[in-house]
Amino acid sequence: MKKKLNVYFHGDQLKHKPVYEWAFGEKLSHPETTTRADNILAALKDDPDAYALFTPEKAPLQMLRDIHDRRLISLYKAACNLPEGETFYPSLFPKRNRVIADEHDIRHSGYFCFDSGTPLASTTWLAATWSAACADSAARLIELGTDTAAYALCRPPGHHATRDLFGGYCYFNNAAICASRLRKHGRVAIIDIDFHHGNGTQGIFYSDPEVLFVSIHGDPKEFYPFYWGHERESGRGAGMGFNINIPIPEGCDGQEYLRVLSKKALLAIKKFAPAALVVSAGFDTYREDPIGRFKLETADFHHVGEALGKLKLPTVIVQEGGYCTDKLGANVSSFLTGFSCGARRDK
Numbered sequence: 001m002k003k004k005l006n007v008y009f010h011g012d013q014l015k016h017k018p019v020y021e022w023a024f025g026e027k028l029s030h031p032e033t034t035t036r037a038d039n040i041l042a043a044l045k046d047d048p049d050a051y052a053l054f055t056p057e058k059a060p061l062q063m064l065r066d067i068h069d070r071r072l073i074s075l076y077k078a079a080c081n082l083p084e085g086e087t088f089y090p091s092l093f094p095k096r097n098r099v100i101a102d103e104h105d106i107r108h109s110g111y112f113c114f115d116s117g118t119p120l121a122s123t124t125w126l127a128a129t130w131s132a133a134c135a136d137s138a139a140r141l142i143e144l145g146t147d148t149a150a151y152a153l154c155r156p157p158g159h160h161a162t163r164d165l166f167g168g169y170c171y172f173n174n175a176a177i178c179a180s181r182l183r184k185h186g187r188v189a190i191i192d193i194d195f196h197h198g199n200g201t202q203g204i205f206y207s208d209p210e211v212l213f214v215s216i217h218g219d220p221k222e223f224y225p226f227y228w229g230h231e232r233e234s235g236r237g238a239g240m241g242f243n244i245n246i247p248i249p250e251g252c253d254g255q256e257y258l259r260v261l262s263k264k265a266l267l268a269i270k271k272f273a274p275a276a277l278v279v280s281a282g283f284d285t286y287r288e289d290p291i292g293r294f295k296l297e298t299a300d301f302h303h304v305g306e307a308l309g310k311l312k313l314p315t316v317i318v319q320e321g322g323y324c325t326d327k328l329g330a331n332v333s334s335f336l337t338g339f340s341c342g343a344r345r346d347k
């Protein structure tokens with residue numbers, strides 16, 4: 001009998017329900033819906049021989065503090081006092097010099113945020129801490145050597161959240177939480193395959209030579225998050241050379257994507273020879289995604305997963321974006337099946 005993949009998810013992650021976002025001056029329906037998680041869960045439950053579903057352990061506050069600024073954490077807590085159903089959209093973003101911000105005042109949340117698509121509500125703290133707990137529990141399984149792979153169904157996502165800023169639908173950097181736990185046992189590589197550059201993860205490990213960050217994404221000259229994700233961003237100080245950005249133009253199909261993945265990203269990871277791998281797994285590279293502009297098919301995710309599984313590394317797979325909700329379940333399960341195949345077979 002084949003080994004089941006442990007999956008982590010908590011029902012309270014569904015309590016964060018952004019209805020709309022402001023993007024480019026327009027009010028748009030929010031793509032980061034609870035249906036995303038519902039559909040992923042439904043797809044995994046369809047294959048009970050392949051997945052074992054677990055509720056994460058409540059993560060210690062210290063784990064959030066390892067990655068994030070105390071004041072950012074306090075701000076999310078302050079948001080718990082918002083009236084039920086009310087959402088706060090930061091719309092005033094002061095430059096940080098010579099401004100005094102109060103992290104207990106929601107109206108100051110623009111100081112701790114970089115975009116207007118990432119609202120705060122009374123339930124955000126609960127959902128975001130459980131999302132982070134999924135990442136932490138999955139990493140703990142790998143850390144203890146109980147298993148060699150786990151999937152954290154993180155939602156809200158995390159890779160845009162920096163040490164002290166939220167944005168891009170992200171509050172806590174779930175992938176960074178995994179990496180910081182695993183890092184205690186050796187070098188860690190993070191591969192980010194979301195359509196968008198993982199600016200938060202990049203920033204958190206930018207000076208760290210023990211954590212390699214590799215990201216394949218839509219060229220930030222054209223796509224969110226615009227300011228970050230350029231090839232020239234290669235790390236700082238001792239971390240120089242340990243941040244690898246691979247921007248690619250829109251329209252990229254599965255064949256081209258797999259070529260870039262194996263010729264550039266995987267080569268860099270093999271050379272780094274990490275003890276563990278964290279995958280920031282976004283599915284907004286799918287051809288029908290309403291936000292992303294690549295052309296991957298459902299079957300391509302199998303091959304991407306397989307290529308990562310073949311690295312034969314202890315791996316935590318962390319859910320990031322992916323907004324074609326109708327196909328998200330199929331895409332995630334295609335990826336996870338591929339990963340398990342790659343991890344199992346020799347070659």
Ligand code: SP5
Nearest residue numbers: 023157168169196224290320321
């Ligand atoms: C985790 C993640 O994937 N975050 C992505 C954040 C992107 N936010 C800006 C997207 C701009 C929205 N444009 C919508 C166009 C719909 N036709």
Ligand code: ZN
Nearest residue numbers: 194195196321
């Ligand atoms: Zn994305």
